[in-house]
Amino acid sequence: MRIVSLSGCAVIVMLWFGQASPAFAQTDEIQVYDATIAPTGTFNLTLHNNFTPSGRTAPEFPGGIVPDRSLNGVAEWAYGIAPWFEGGLYFPLYSITRDGSVLYNGLKLRALFVTPDAAKREFFYGVNFEFSFNTPHWDARAHTSEIRGIVGAHLGRFDFIFNPIVDNSWNGFSNLEFVPETRVAMALSERYKVALEEYDDFGTVSHFLPAAKQSHQLFAVVDINTKLAAIEAGVGAGLTSASDHWVIKLILSRDF
Numbered sequence: 001m002r003i004v005s006l007s008g009c010a011v012i013v014m015l016w017f018g019q020a021s022p023a024f025a026q027t028d029e030i031q032v033y034d035a036t037i038a039p040t041g042t043f044n045l046t047l048h049n050n051f052t053p054s055g056r057t058a059p060e061f062p063g064g065i066v067p068d069r070s071l072n073g074v075a076e077w078a079y080g081i082a083p084w085f086e087g088g089l090y091f092p093l094y095s096i097t098r099d100g101s102v103l104y105n106g107l108k109l110r111a112l113f114v115t116p117d118a119a120k121r122e123f124f125y126g127v128n129f130e131f132s133f134n135t136p137h138w139d140a141r142a143h144t145s146e147i148r149g150i151v152g153a154h155l156g157r158f159d160f161i162f163n164p165i166v167d168n169s170w171n172g173f174s175n176l177e178f179v180p181e182t183r184v185a186m187a188l189s190e191r192y193k194v195a196l197e198e199y200d201d202f203g204t205v206s207h208f209l210p211a212a213k214q215s216h217q218l219f220a221v222v223d224i225n226t227k228l229a230a231i232e233a234g235v236g237a238g239l240t241s242a243s244d245h246w247v248i249k250l251i252l253s254r255d256f
């Protein structure tokens with residue numbers, strides 16, 4: 001089966017979901033998707049952790065986690081179902097707050113559809129659907145979801161990747177929130193890459209927030225492929241007053 005109906009599938013699911021409001025939760029996964037999936041019949045484990053040494057000192061909603069000096073993370077379990085399809089489970093999703101509290105934040109289910117062998121293609125694309133079950137301190141809404149498009153190109157030593165994402169909390173199509181991600185990377189060798197990544201939150205698709213209230217975070221990233229695991233580490237700086245000032249991320253990934 002070929003991925004000839006991704007765009008149609010995305011439209012159908014967007015119309016089905018078609019309901020959202022601005023996101024108020026923190027982020028457990030800071031990663032631009034490049035359409036690479038686990039080989040068919042293979043399990044993959046990815047550990048995401050990000051720490052905010054200098055961030056917002058007030059929660060986004062009453063009872064929420066304060067971003068400043070918090071550590072957020074999740075174990076992402078994935079399985080290659082077909083050359084074009086990977087299923088995933090994010091569990092457990094957790095936080096360690098600045099007062100030392102250890103909190104369980106919920107779980108997520110994922111379905112990722114891509115062009116097969118994306119890493120070997122000059123042009124690649126895909127679409128990812130996530131369904132989240134949230135605890136009250138992680139998100140003001142018990143159920144949310146994400147629709148993530150994936151478009152990119154490998155041009156020589158350079159990668160150009162764009163993830164147009166809409167966050168959805170089941171509150172009307174006009175309230176879908178536009179939170180795109182962008183990555184430009186350069187291979188230094190077979191083992192090392194350096195990259196710039198930007199993570200943005202513009203507000204709802206029907207009414208973007210004023211520039212000062214938008215969140216924009218720019219990360220400097222290094223990727224290292226080792227025999228034990230793939231490593232992605234980065235430091236992000238907030239570009240607006242609505243963004244966390246500094247965020248550090250670390251991603252470890254391995255196939256089994």
